Amino acid sequence: MKSEATRVGYRAYIGSRPIHGSRTPQAVQNLVIRDYCQKNGLVYLLSAVEYTMPGCYMMLNEVMTELPRIEGMVCYTLYMLPERAERRHEIYRRFLDTGTALHAALEAQVLRDAEDIGRFEDLWLVRQALARAPKVV
Amino acid sequence: MTGGFLSKDDAALGEAFLRDGYVIRTVEDRPALDRIQARMAALAAEALGLDASNEPKSFLDGIHRHVTPENLNPFRVKMIAGINAEPWFRRAYYGLAAQALAAIAGNELAMQRRANLSIQLPEDESSLLPAHTDTWSGDSPFEVVVWLPLVDCRSTKSMFILPPEANARAAAGLARYDGKGVEALYRDHESEAKFLTVDYGQFLLFDQNLIHGNRINREKTTRWTFNCRFKGLFTPYADKKLGEFFEPITLRPATRLGLAYKLPDGFGG
Numbered sequence: 001m002k003s004e005a006t007r008v009g010y011r012a013y014i015g016s017r018p019i020h021g022s023r024t025p026q027a028v029q030n031l032v033i034r035d036y037c038q039k040n041g042l043v044y045l046l047s048a049v050e051y052t053m054p055g056c057y058m059m060l061n062e063v064m065t066e067l068p069r070i071e072g073m074v075c076y077t078l079y080m081l082p083e084r085a086e087r088r089h090e091i092y093r094r095f096l097d098t099g100t101a102l103h104a105a106l107e108a109q110v111l112r113d114a115e116d117i118g119r120f121e122d123l124w125l126v127r128q129a130l131a132r133a134p135k136v137v
Numbered sequence: 138m139t140g141g142f143l144s145k146d147d148a149a150l151g152e153a154f155l156r157d158g159y160v161i162r163t164v165e166d167r168p169a170l171d172r173i174q175a176r177m178a179a180l181a182a183e184a185l186g187l188d189a190s191n192e193p194k195s196f197l198d199g200i201h202r203h204v205t206p207e208n209l210n211p212f213r214v215k216m217i218a219g220i221n222a223e224p225w226f227r228r229a230y231y232g233l234a235a236q237a238l239a240a241i242a243g244n245e246l247a248m249q250r251r252a253n254l255s256i257q258l259p260e261d262e263s264s265l266l267p268a269h270t271d272t273w274s275g276d277s278p279f280e281v282v283v284w285l286p287l288v289d290c291r292s293t294k295s296m297f298i299l300p301p302e303a304n305a306r307a308a309a310g311l312a313r314y315d316g317k318g319v320e321a322l323y324r325d326h327e328s329e330a331k332f333l334t335v336d337y338g339q340f341l342l343f344d345q346n347l348i349h350g351n352r353i354n355r356e357k358t359t360r361w362t363f364n365c366r367f368k369g370l371f372t373p374y375a376d377k378k379l380g381e382f383f384e385p386i387t388l389r390p391a392t393r394l395g396l397a398y399k400l401p402d403g404f405g406g
Contacts, residue, residue, distance in 0.1 A: 008207060009263065014375045016275030025381050026275065044210060045263060049274040052376065059310075062267055062318045069262070 010037060010103065011063050012047040017054065020079055020131065028103035036074060036105035044073065045070065050080065057079040057082055064091070067098040078120055079127065080103040091119050146329055147240040155239050159343035161335055162237055164285075164319040170338065173220070174287045177361065180219040184212060189203070194337060198288045198358040201258040209264060213256050221251045230365060231386060234283045234340050241342060242281050245367040245392060247383035255351075257294070257360035266296075268323040270308075271345035277378030280368040284341040287361040291334040294356040298349040303329035307348055312333050323350070 014029040024065045030047055039042040048059045060082075063073050072095065075081070081088045095111060102111040104120075111120055143151065154160050164170045178193030185203045190196035204212050220226055228348070230252055231238070238246060257264050272278050284296065299307060305328050314322045323330070326348070335341045343349070345366070354360055370385050370392075377383065 016273075023376070025378070026376065027381065043207065046210060051269075051273040052275050053273065056312075056315060058315055058319055060321065061316060065318050065320065 005056075005067060007071045007100075009043040009045040009070050010072050010074045010101075011045045011066060011070055012037075012075050013050065013060065013063055013080065014047045015050045015076065015080050017050070019077060020127070024076070033074050033076060034103045036103065036108070040103075042103070043071070044074075056125035057087075060091070064094045067094060067100045067135045070100065072103065074103040074105055076104075077106040078109060078123060081120075081124070085121070085124075087115065087119075089117070092120070142351070143240075144224045145268045146262065149193045150237060150240045154342070156301070158298060158304070159273065159333065159341055160237065160241075160317065161333065161339055161341050162234070164233040164338060164340055166229070166232045167338065169232050170285075173229055173285075173363075174337070176223060176226075177220060177287055179193060180216055181212075184215050184219075185202070194288055197357060197361045200256070200359045201261075204256075206258060206261045206263045207256060209256060209261070213254060217251065220254070223331055227252070227386075229305050230283070230285070231367075233285065234298065234342060235395075236323065237340075237342050238281070238283070238367055242279075242367050244387060245274065245370045245389050246367050246385075246387045247370045247379060248386045249366040249377075250382060250384050251346045252363045252365040255360065255362045257351065257354045259354050259357055259359065266350045267319045268299075268326075268348050268350045269319065270348055272375070276345060276366065277345050277373055277375040277377065279372035280345055280377075282345045283363075283365050283367060284335070284343060285363040285365075286335050286337055286339070286341075287363070290335045290360055290362060291336075292332050292356060293352045294354050294358065295333050295361045296349055296351050296362075297330040298343060298347050299326060299330055300358065301344075301347065304347045322348075354363075 012030065014026055014033070016026065026049065033047070034044055048063050050059045053104065058128045067073070081091060092102070092111060096114060103109070107123065109119060109123070111117065150160060174193045174197070178196050179189050181200060182189045182196065187203065227248065232249060238284070255266070271280065271282070303326060307322060311322070333341060366383070370384065370388070374383070
């Protein structure tokens with residue numbers, strides 16, 4: 001693993017399939033991430049684009065293997081993370097173990113230590129609950 | 138397959154494309170290519186505060202003497218914006234491969250609105266494009282890519298592609314690599330990957346449904362290549378939509394008539 005001082009940049013991570021039924025063009029996802037990086041002084045590394053096949057996270061796994069050489073990842077939205085909570089926790093753990101940061105550009109959230117996991121999961125769990133809740137009251 | 142309706146040349150090109158997954162041809166408009174290359178060199182010199190070069194090819198080949206991996210992406214983005222702002226650029230780009238595109242994809246086409254540019258410095262690990270197909274990332278399987286080098290590209294300075302037969306085997310087993318990553322997929326098929334030699338003055342037209350990508354450029358000079366997607370205008374679109382990503386470029390008169398036509402109405406029933 002490279003020392004933290006020699007790691008450069010944050011890998012952008014965007015998607016090619018709808019997220020919770022909503023589609024955002026890849027060019028717009030990139031714009032949001034570039035803007036976030038600029039505002040937060042992060043070096044932007046070219047996007048990894050998640051594959052379109054349902055349930056596939058191969059590109060996310062690819063970024064995980066890259067973490068020891070970079071400063072972290074900026075995803076377009078934290079809702080791009082895997083649907084299954086245990087898989088999300090594995091992802092969080094990879095960031096913590098490598099001393100890297102996970103940023104979510106749309107929500108302007110960052111995960112740097114174990115305490116941040118709660119904020120990410122609160123957003124996820126509420127969203128999942130809302131998806132199951134009655135739509136008409 | 139087409140019952141002899143295609144010309145002999147078109148049929149031969151189509152057969153080669155289906156067999157290999159790509160064709161490499163001499164550009165159809167050399168002055169247009171030289172104009173693109175000269176403009177890119179001028180844009181690069183301007184961005185770097187250097188004097189314009191009389192030898193654009195060797196200047197572009199040696200750009201790693203002026204650009205570091207850390208400032209490569211802002212530089213690349215500036216180059217893309219600069220060349221795409223030229224009103225003549227997309228027409229010139231299309232004209233480099235117009236006949237081949239007509240033979241492979243049809244004569245009524247949609248073209249990517251902004252051509253992409255890849256600049257790969259020697260030994261730079263930060264600009265890698267792992268093994269992928271564009272279709273997996275949201276492109277329609279009906280698209281083809283015109284890949285255009287501004288310098289001579291070979292070996293790791295070029296791109297690799299899996300031939301159709303090897304690709305079919307690799308794609309069928311893709312789910313096995315979920316968790317292992319696409320680098321493992323590449324390693325398992327590395328011996329079958331073909332690095333394409335495409336010199337300045339040629340273009341590569343390839344099937345983006347085939348697994349392709351690049352590796353660390355181990356050559357001594359910098360890679361400069363454009364890539365731009367084309368598809369039959371009325372073929373299905375995927376995540377890259379008409380309007381936001383593609384634009385019609387060769388609408389034909391009969392289609393214009395058809396698009397404008399309205400059946401007479403006002404009947405009482």
